[in-house]
Amino acid sequence: MLLLDAREQVAHYGRELLRRGLTTGSFGNLSVFVPEAKVMVISPSGLDYDRVSPQDVSVVTMDGVVLDGARKPSSEADLHRVFYQNDPTVGAVVHTHSTYATLMACLGKSLEPIHYLIAYAGAMEVPCIPYYPFGTMELAQAAYEGMGKGRALLLGGHGLVCVGPNLGYTVDAAQQLEFVARLCYQAMVVGGGVNLTEEQLSSAFDALKRHHQPEERKS
Ligand SMILES: [Zn+2]
Numbered sequence: 507m508l509l510l511d512a513r514e515q516v517a518h519y520g521r522e523l524l525r526r527g528l529t530t531g532s533f534g535n536l537s538v539f540v541p542e543a544k545v546m547v548i549s550p551s552g553l554d555y556d557r558v559s560p561q562d563v564s565v566v567t568m569d570g571v572v573l574d575g576a577r578k579p580s581s582e583a584d585l586h587r588v589f590y591q592n593d594p595t596v597g598a599v600v601h602t603h604s605t606y607a608t609l610m611a612c613l614g615k616s617l618e619p620i621h622y623l624i625a626y627a628g629a630m631e632v633p634c635i636p637y638y639p640f641g642t643m644e645l646a647q648a649a650y651e652g653m654g655k656g657r658a659l660l661l662g663g664h665g666l667v668c669v670g671p672n673l674g675y676t677v678d679a680a681q682q683l684e685f686v687a688r689l690c691y692q693a694m695v696v697g698g699g700v701n702l703t704e705e706q707l708s709s710a711f712d713a714l715k716r717h718h719q720p721e722e723r724k725s
Contacts, residue, residue: 507560507561507574508565508573508574509540509543509545509547509565510539510560512540512547512563513547513560513561513563513565514560514621515538515547515561515673516536516538516547516548516549516560516561516563516673517538517559517562517563517675518560518622519536519600519673520536520549520555520558521555521556521558522556522677523536523537523555523602523677523680524556526677526681527604528602528604528677528680528681528684529555529602529603529604529632531552531554531555531607532551532552532553532555533602533603534600534601534602534603534604534665535548535549535580535581535582535585535601536548536581536598536599536600536601536673536676536677536688537548537549537583537585537598537599538597538598538672538673539588539597539598541594541597544567545565545566545567545568546565546566546568546583546590547563547564547565547566548563548564548566548579548580548583548584549563549564549577549579549580550563550564550575550577550578550579550580551577551578551579551580551581552557552577553577553579555669556628560723561575561576562575562577563574563575564577564578564579564580566579566583566587567639568587568590568591570584570587572585576624577686581640581641582601582640582641582645582646584641584642584643584645584646585599585601585649585667586599586648587646588647588649588650589650589653589669592650593619593669595662595671596669596670596671597669597670597671597672598669598671598672598673598675598676599667599668599669599676600659600667600668600669600670600673600676600677600679600680601665601666601667601668602665602666602673602684603664603665603666603676604665604666604680604684604687605684605688606684606690606691607660607665607666607684607685607687608664608665609617609682609687609691610634610660610662610687611634611660611661611662611664611665611692612662612667613691614634614636614662615660615694616631616632616633616634616660617631617632617658617660617683617687617690617691618690618699618701619631619632619701619707620686620689620690620693620699620700620701620702621683621685621686621689621702622702622706622707622710623670623683623685623686623700623710624683624702624707625707625710625713625714626657626658626668626678626679626682626683626686626714627656627657627658627679627683628655628656628657628658628711628714629654629655629656629657629658629703630707631656632649632656632658632659632660632666632683632686632687633652633653633654633656633659633660634659634660634661634662635649635652635659635660635662636647636648636662637660637661637662637663637664638661638662640664645661645664648693649661649667653667653669654708657669657670657679658679658683666680666683666684666687668680668683670717671717675717700718
């Protein structure tokens with residue numbers, strides 16, 4: 507089987523999304539980039555994560571051609587591909603419909619820096635872009651442009667996207683930003699939280715930045 511290690515990682519972290527309460531059934535999707543082969547390895551479409559085995563995971567080229575996999579790749583394959591095509595520092599992409607991040611996306615609200623774990627976004631906020639139909643190139647392009655220099659984005663009326671150096675870190679980012687989204691929503695309900703400053707957050711940014719060094723990248 508092509509790229510067994512990367513496919514095992516995708517199957518494993520798919521189950522992690524379920525275990526950590528970041529998704530249910532087959533919703534959301536995740537992928538890892540294999541730079542030596544210039545392909546992405548992505549979760550399949552419509553199969554519950556607890557049933558995904560390495561052979562179900564798809565291997566897709568940067569032109570969108572499916573090289574291997576017993577199932578169709580995720581319907582959001584273009585959303586993943588656009589980041590690998592345009593940003594060589596991205597080694598993994600995770601997209602979830604986790605409850606509070608999605609709630610904020612439905613409210614059209616960005617995540618603000620009220621808790622230091624916003625640093626997982628690599629920016630002072632997680633912006634929210636307008637709604638675009640799921641599974642379209644239009645959504646993929648808007649997401650790439652909306653992410654800017656950050657590492658996370660809310661898709662209006664849809665969910666959360668995180669990018670990172672490897673799957674382990676990026677699944678952690680999705681989990682921590684779901685926590686921040688919950689805090690942002692609950693703070694908003696009682697009139698808003700207190701935004702931290704860039705200076706206050708500098709040590710959190712520095713602590714996480716070392717995870718983005720190339721030697722940390724796994725494929
Ligand atoms: Zn989605």
